[in-house]
Amino acid sequence: MSRSSLFGVASSARGCTIARPAMLADAYGVRDYATLAALVGIALTAAKTVGPVTAGLARTVTGTYTAVLLAVPQAVFPLVNALSG
Numbered sequence: 001m002s003r004s005s006l007f008g009v010a011s012s013a014r015g016c017t018i019a020r021p022a023m024l025a026d027a028y029g030v031r032d033y034a035t036l037a038a039l040v041g042i043a044l045t046a047a048k049t050v051g052p053v054t055a056g057l058a059r060t061v062t063g064t065y066t067a068v069l070l071a072v073p074q075a076v077f078p079l080v081n082a083l084s085g
Contacts, residue, residue: 020037021033024036024037054068
C-alpha cells in the first residue's frame with residue numbers, strides 16, 4: 001500500500017488520527033508541516049461537512065440512497081488511484 005493510500009485510510013478511520021502527523025512529516029518533511037497539516041485539516045472538515053449535506057440532498061431529490069451509494073465509489077477510487085500513482 002502506498003503512503004498516500006495509507007494516509008487516506010488513516011485519516012478517515014476513527015481513532016487513527018494520531019498517525020496523521022507522523023505520516024505527513026515522513027512523507028513531506030517537517031519544514032512546512034504546519035501549513036500542510038492546516039490544509040489537510042481544512043480539506044477533511046470540508047469533506048465531512050459537504051458529504052452528508054450532498055447525500056441528504058440526493059436522497060431528497062431521488063427518494064433513495066442508491067444514487068449516493070453508486071456515486072461514492074466513483075468519486076473515491078479515482079482519487080485514491082491519483083494519489084497512489
